[in-house]
Amino acid sequence: MIGLLIKDYYSIRKYGVFLLAMGVLYAGIGSVNSMHSPVLFSVFLFLYMGVLTGSVINLEEKSHWEEYAVMLPYSRNKLVAEKYVLSLLNIGVASLIYLVLNLILMAMGMNRMILEDVLYMMLIGASVGLLLPAISLPWMFWLGGAKGRICMIVSVGIIVCVLGGFSMIGTESGAQMWMNQGWQFGIVLAAGALAVLGLSMLISMAVYARREL
Numbered sequence: 001m002i003g004l005l006i007k008d009y010y011s012i013r014k015y016g017v018f019l020l021a022m023g024v025l026y027a028g029i030g031s032v033n034s035m036h037s038p039v040l041f042s043v044f045l046f047l048y049m050g051v052l053t054g055s056v057i058n059l060e061e062k063s064h065w066e067e068y069a070v071m072l073p074y075s076r077n078k079l080v081a082e083k084y085v086l087s088l089l090n091i092g093v094a095s096l097i098y099l100v101l102n103l104i105l106m107a108m109g110m111n112r113m114i115l116e117d118v119l120y121m122m123l124i125g126a127s128v129g130l131l132l133p134a135i136s137l138p139w140m141f142w143l144g145g146a147k148g149r150i151c152m153i154v155s156v157g158i159i160v161c162v163l164g165g166f167s168m169i170g171t172e173s174g175a176q177m178w179m180n181q182g183w184q185f186g187i188v189l190a191a192g193a194l195a196v197l198g199l200s201m202l203i204s205m206a207v208y209a210r211r212e213l
Contacts, residue, residue, distance in 0.1 A: 004074070004082045005089070008056045022048060024097060046129030049094040053087045053133050054140055054149060061145035077205050080141060084201045087133040095126050123186045127193040131155075134193065134200040142207040 024045060060066060069079060102118040113121070135155040140148030 001078065001082050001085065004079070005086060008082075008086055011059050012052055012056055024101060043125040043128045045098055046091060046094045046125040047132060049090040050087065050129040050132035052090050053083050054136055054145075056086065057083065057137075057140045058145035058149050076208050080204045080208050081201065083137060084133070084197065084204075087130065087137070087197070091126050091129045094129060095122050098122050098125060120183065120186055123190055127186070127189045130193040130197050134197040138200055138203045138207060141204040142211065 022044070060069075074082075099118065099122055102113065103115075106113070106115075106118070132155055135158075136148065136151050139151035142148070143151070
C-alpha cells in the first residue's frame with residue numbers, strides 16, 4: 001500500500017501544491033481575523049485537501065491506470081482502502097499545517113485565539129474535510145472519475161452551503177460561533193465523520209467489486 005500512496009502523491013504533486021497554497025492562504029485569512037471571518041475560511045484548507053483523493057481517481061481514469069492495476073498483486077478492496085488512507089493522510093497534513101500556521105500567527109500577535117481554540121477549530125475543520133471524500137468516493141468508484149467528479153463538486157457545494165447556513169444562525173460570527181458549541185459538539189462531529197468515512201469505504205468496496213473495468 002505504501003507504493004500506491006507514493007504513486008498517488010507523485011501524480012498530484014503539482015496540483016496538490018496549488019491547492020495547498022490556496023488552502024493555506026484562506027486559513028491564514030481566517031486565522032488573522034478569526035472572530036469575524038466566515039468560518040469557511042478556516043476550513044477551506046481541509047476542503048482543498050479533501051478534494052485531492054478524487055483528483056487522483058480522475059487522473060487514474062485518464063491514464064487508464066485501472067487496466068494495469070488489476071494485474072498487480074492488489075485486490076480491489078485494497079485499492080479502495082488505499083484511497084481512504086490517502087484521504088486520512090491528506091486531512092492529517094492539513095491539520096498539521098493549520099496548527100503550525102496558527103502557532104506562528106499567535107507568536108507574531110496576529111491571532112487572538114488561544115491554543116485550545118486552535119485545536120478545536122482544527123478538529124472541526126478535519127471533521128468537515130473527511131466528509132468530502134466520505135460522500136464523493138462511493139460515487140467515483142461506482143461511476144468512474146469523470147462522472148464521479150460531478151458528484152464531488154456537488155458534495156463540496158452541499159458542505160459549503162451547510163456551513164454557510166449554519167454560520168448565519170445566531171448572533172455570533174466566524175470561529176466564535178463554533179467555539180461556543182463546546183468540545184462535546186466537536187468530538188461528536190469528529191466521531192460521526194469517521195463513522196461515515198468507514199461506512200463509505202464499505203460501500204465503495206461493494207460497488208467497485210461489481211464494476212466492470
